[in-house]
Amino acid sequence: MIKRWYYFIFLWAILWSCGDKQWKGQEPIQRVSTETRPIQYQWKKTYHIGKGLHFSNEFDGARLNGIAMTGEEQVTVLITPENTPINSSPWYAFKVWSDTPRNIRIKITYNEGVSHRYYPKYSQDCKTWAKIDSASYLLDSVSVAHKEAPKFCEFDLSVSPDTTWIAAQELIVSKDIDRWEAQLEPLPFVTLQEIGKSRSGKPISMLQIGNPESKKLVMILSRQHPPEVSGWLAMKAFVERLCVTDSLTQNFRNEYLTCVVPCMNPDGVDLGHWRHNAGGIDLNRDWEAFRQPETQLIRRFMQDKVIKGAKFYIAIDFHSTFEDIYYTISPRLKGNMPGVVPQIIAASAKQIPGYVPNIRPNDKDAPHISSSESIFNAFHAEAFTYEVGDDTPRNLIQKKGEATAVSMVQHLLK
Numbered sequence: 001m002i003k004r005w006y007y008f009i010f011l012w013a014i015l016w017s018c019g020d021k022q023w024k025g026q027e028p029i030q031r032v033s034t035e036t037r038p039i040q041y042q043w044k045k046t047y048h049i050g051k052g053l054h055f056s057n058e059f060d061g062a063r064l065n066g067i068a069m070t071g072e073e074q075v076t077v078l079i080t081p082e083n084t085p086i087n088s089s090p091w092y093a094f095k096v097w098s099d100t101p102r103n104i105r106i107k108i109t110y111n112e113g114v115s116h117r118y119y120p121k122y123s124q125d126c127k128t129w130a131k132i133d134s135a136s137y138l139l140d141s142v143s144v145a146h147k148e149a150p151k152f153c154e155f156d157l158s159v160s161p162d163t164t165w166i167a168a169q170e171l172i173v174s175k176d177i178d179r180w181e182a183q184l185e186p187l188p189f190v191t192l193q194e195i196g197k198s199r200s201g202k203p204i205s206m207l208q209i210g211n212p213e214s215k216k217l218v219m220i221l222s223r224q225h226p227p228e229v230s231g232w233l234a235m236k237a238f239v240e241r242l243c244v245t246d247s248l249t250q251n252f253r254n255e256y257l258t259c260v261v262p263c264m265n266p267d268g269v270d271l272g273h274w275r276h277n278a279g280g281i282d283l284n285r286d287w288e289a290f291r292q293p294e295t296q297l298i299r300r301f302m303q304d305k306v307i308k309g310a311k312f313y314i315a316i317d318f319h320s321t322f323e324d325i326y327y328t329i330s331p332r333l334k335g336n337m338p339g340v341v342p343q344i345i346a347a348s349a350k351q352i353p354g355y356v357p358n359i360r361p362n363d364k365d366a367p368h369i370s371s372s373e374s375i376f377n378a379f380h381a382e383a384f385t386y387e388v389g390d391d392t393p394r395n396l397i398q399k400k401g402e403a404t405a406v407s408m409v410q411h412l413l414k
């Protein structure tokens with residue numbers, strides 16, 4: 001069996017420097033056109049592929065573009081993106097059942113030039129998820145032997161007349177996010193409002209937590225990129241910690257207002273996109289040109305607040321990547337609270353034994369095309385991108401999210 005660590009070592013070796021164990025992060029991002037482009041929709045259907053086996057993509061967040069029996073008990077699925085060019089981070093999600101209980105082997109393949117990223121998860125109820133048994137999990141060994149990223153993965157699965165869901169990460173779609181927001185809304189210091197519509201007309205909601213009259217604001221964003229569920233889980237833990245009843249957060253809520261957009265890209269999330277919105281665009285490259293409704297409405301909201309005399313102190317945009325990393329603004333640039341972000345991160349890490357945060361400040365001249373660079377540039381909020389590893393243990397994600405909330409509150413109340 002090809003070990004997963006081996007894959008990551010060669011895939012990212014080029015980004016590591018000799019003698020320094022910390023991941024250097026992704027290559028700097030480049031300006032691209034964010035003019036709306038067409039997307040390809042999936043054919044939503046249940047595939048009855050014979051021998052009493054059934055596969056379906058008829059649910060929100062699903063992605064399954066084709067399927068074939070390729071052996072006695074082997075099924076090959078094809079996963080393709082919403083459009084191209086696109087980052088090689090293929091999202092997949094489908095459900096399967098069988099007329100009779102049996103074991104099948106599932107091979108997940110992609111269109112040419114795409115590498116496999118996410119370790120498959122399964123669920124019997126679409127709520128609790130577990131990783132596929134590693135004993136039967138195989139990556140594309142030919143590519144791996146040539147020190148190339150794997151093009152497919154395969155694994156065994158027990159199927160029965162009861163539905164089993166398979167997905168790249170836990171399936172958390174806009175309905176689930178609505179439900180979570182509705183749980184917080186009854187709190188006396190929380191308001192929930194629709195701030196606008198997505199490209200295809202879905203509501204984009206905002207939670208406001210704290211003193212609605214306050215001119216001291218914090219901005220929180222998540223799910224610009226649909227599959228980035230581990231980042232969303234960190235945002236969830238962060239926000240829930242801000243809602244706890246203790247004197248620290250009570251003082252913070254009296255003094256500040258935290259504005260949270262838990263799902264920037266509901267179209268992409270529900271359509272099972274790899275990365276883009278329904279306008280076929282990576283939203284986190286549209287913070288300079290503002291050609292997409294999702295980025296426009298956040299900018300408008302922030303501008304309206306600033307016109308009324310408010311000031312944004314912190315902005316955090318939650319994402320996922322291969323490992324935990326924080327992308328911060330160049331320390332040579334000064335915003336509304338210079339130096340506070342590295343202090344918040346360092347103090348949050350101290351709450352977690354053995355955790356050494358990986359911080360990568362951006363270049364001073366980084367383009368303002370991503371949320372954090374743009375929000376820093378336009379509003380001088382101390383902005384950073386909070387990236388969570390795809391496979392970071394979920395309990396650690398929660399601890400870190402809570403620790404970051406506590407640390408931010410302590411620094412903002414100083």
Ligand SMILES: [Zn+2]
Binds near residue numbers: 225228284319320
């Ligand atoms: Zn992202």
